[in-house]
Amino acid sequence: MFREDELIDIRRALHKIPELALEEHETQNLLLKKLSQMNQENMVICRIEGLDTALMVKISGTNAKKTIGYRADMDALPVVEETGFDFASRHEGLMHACGHDIHLTVALGLIDYFSENQPKDDLLFFFQPAEEEKNGGKLAYELGAFEGDWRPDEIYALHDNPLLPVGKISCRMGTLFAGTVEVDVDFIGQNGHAAYPHDANDMVVAASAFVMQVQSVIARRIDPLKAAVATFGHLQAGTIRNVITGKARLEGTLRGLEQATLEQLMKHIQRVADGIALGYDCQVHVTFRQGGYLPVENAAKQTKDFISFMEEHHPNQFEITEPAMTGEDFGYLLSKIPGTMFWLGVEDDHPLHSVQFNPKEAAIVPAIEIIADFLTHRMQEKEENNV
Structure with missing residues (x-):
């Protein structure tokens, strides 16, 4: 060995x-x-x-x-x-x-x-x-x-x-890690000169409004006891300071501890996109990609036994943990095969x-x-x- x-x-x-x-x-x-x-x-x-x-x-x-x-x-x-x-x-x-x-x-x-x-x-x-x-x-x-x-x-x-x-080994009943969804949002308006904004359709403004409204969705449309996060970490728009850009692209990630919460969040984000398109007279195209990154839901039977075993046989090397917003594609396998995921210190x-x-x-x-x-x-x- x-x-x-x-x-x-x-x-x-x-x-x-x-x-x-x-x-x-x-x-x-x-x-x-x-x-x-x-x-x-x-x-x-x-x-x-x-x-x-x-x-x-x-x-x-x-x-x-x-x-x-x-x-x-x-x-x-x-x-x-x-x-x-x-x-x-x-x-x-x-x-x-x-x-x-x-x-x-x-x-x-x-x-x-x-x-x-x-x-x-x-x-x-x-x-x-x-x-x-x-x-x-x-x-x-x-x-x-x-x-x-x-x-x-x-x-x-x-x-x-x-x-x-x-x-140290750490685990919990229920959800250990969040499910994650990649989201891309493309905004299409009209380029123009910075001095004549009325002749253009500024997609930086539209994209900014979209981001702020999505955060309002998190605050006011999602149950505060059902944790969710929406982060847009990448915004691409424009080429120079004095040209109004007619195109913008946001790339972000959505995270939730329950699949139902993620699905609700995606539904509301699509509604925000539709509202931005109407209110700013532009096109807004949203793409969601979740793939196999479902919430890591530890199976009740196996996880209860895992925790009981650790508490009895390795009590000094074990603790119960809180859920984390990190993502892991093991969640997909756990949706098909019962089992448990745990932390190793x-x-x-x-x-x-x-x-x-x-x-x-x-x-x-x-x-x-x-x-x-x-x-x-x-x-x-x-x-x-x-x-």
Whole structure:
């Protein structure tokens, strides 16, 4: 089995080769190399046709009555690393700034453990590309990756958290992460001279009015007990200060802890767009894209058992958390397969997606030990209705 120093070496090797969504070929090759070093007796490795960089690993149980799934995401971010480490990214402009290198290392450690300690039930590990964008979980599901013998009865995943102490596990019943929707809004009016605004139709003004009215939707049309956020982080308009622009484009993100809230928000935003088009005598085109980024809704049965197990067996390494507005495409898989997502503490002063993000590698071994312990516990359930 991998020693702690070997696991750290694996994490650093992965950190050097960050790749964007659906481009994780070098990452996949490294994973395959490490998998080949493990006991292959009860292991099957397969790929997903149509999702080239994904990997599925199944470990057969001694007396399997169900299949337990575990997912680890593979992709990185278009971030220029500024850590200064000797194992920093060697792919220019890319970085594992969200800790997926930690996620992958923990999954490899779990596979290594169960390859030497054959589980009772079947275990299915899904190395998923394209979490940060392009919803790899949804793609895999729609391609039939989880059908037949590869269908897990339940599924689990973690996400590292720099705000938690090293090795701390944190979870909650219900929604852990928000669902997210990308929104693009195009405004089309009429160009003109700054000195003659009456002969033009200024789309900076229209776009500005749109943003302000959307914030009013959040404040006055959404139940304050149903959290939602609308952020427009990019506005593109105009070419020079003394020309009124006839075109503007807003790009933003919507977030909500419940899918119904997101759908209500989208409906009201479309109404705002229609009103702006009428009031400013212009065209307004709105595009929403949610894909697989549904709210991460932890299943009641599995999550109740996870929390009870942690509170009983690892009370010093566990706490209940509040929901977060971060997005995760594991929400799509949880909408199809019951399971649980939880935080892993990696204790860092720098936030996720930061150019200096440096998760503590000391979290890797405790994570493997705790998750292996929990998965083994899930194989020992006696009466389905009592868990």
